[in-house]
Amino acid sequence: MDEFMKIAIEEARIGLAEGGIPIGSVLVKDGRVVSRGHNKRVQEDNPILHGEMDCLNNAGRIGSYRDTVIYSTLMPCFMCAGTIVQFKIPKVIVGESKTFNGAREFMESHGVEVIDLALPECIKMMEDFINEKPQLWNEDIMEL
Amino acid sequence: MDEFMKIAIEEARIGLAEGGIPIGSVLVKDGRVVSRGHNKRVQEDNPILHGEMDCLNNAGRIGSYRDTVIYSTLMPCFMCAGTIVQFKIPKVIVGESKTFNGAREFMESHGVEVIDLALPECIKMMEDFINEKPQLWNEDIMEL
Secondary structure, eight states: OOHHHHHHHHHHHHHHHTTSOOOEEEEEETTEEEEEEEOOTTTTTOTTOOHHHHHHHHHOOOSOOTTEEEEESSOOOHHHHHHHHHTTOOEEEESOOSSOOTTHHHHHHTTOEEEEOOOHHHHHHHHHHHHHOHHHHHHHTTOO | OOHHHHHHHHHHHHHHHTTSOOOEEEEEETTEEEEEEEOOTTTTTOTTOOHHHHHHHHHOOOSOOTTEEEEESSOOOHHHHHHHHHTTOOEEEESOOSSOOTTHHHHHHTTOEEEEOOOHHHHHHHHHHHHHOHHHHHHHTTOO
């Protein structure tokens, strides 16, 4: 498997072990990891720290994102997709979109390349989590 | 002037005094302030903490946003607009959109009501800032 997606999955599993929502993300520039992160809604009582946002938060101010790729174990929601569009990140590689459709079309309509690896490992991780904590999941995607 | 917009402007001025980008935001629920915040890119070396994001960050986990209104001294960018759409915040009141177009149409296409007060005070604050620190402003809106 893609080495960067492996790290994103590792981040998701760290989040799960912390009692959080298992979604991880990695920012890559010139073939190297700039930052990694995972959803911290539960851990930091913070609704904006989705995996992708935590990852971009951890990167700090890096200037242009035009030669970066962002990985996420799950298709980005509108918050994360809006951030990707605003930051002009040209490419997104996701683990899956079966458990959450996200905002793929919105990103593509703004010229972002979106690759969905449809990984069984990512799908199972989210399915198990959603089955176990449906209320927390609905809170995270604001289905309230 | 709207009392909540006054607080958003106060937040923007706090940010400016800290050496940051003068954009402030307030989240209101049932006619009361839930949280307030301002852009902290400079102060916290953090690219995701636009005024609206800092405000939502400061609110913590409040459950549904369906009966909230978010105020911002400036029209939200795609990151903040995507967050507003994802969080299902139904109404946005902004100080101005003259110095930055933002993502008004995107929000409206998702059913968000957007009111632009076009306040000279907000316009002048941003014009002065952009004239003084154009590079920092371009970094914040990712015109790099």
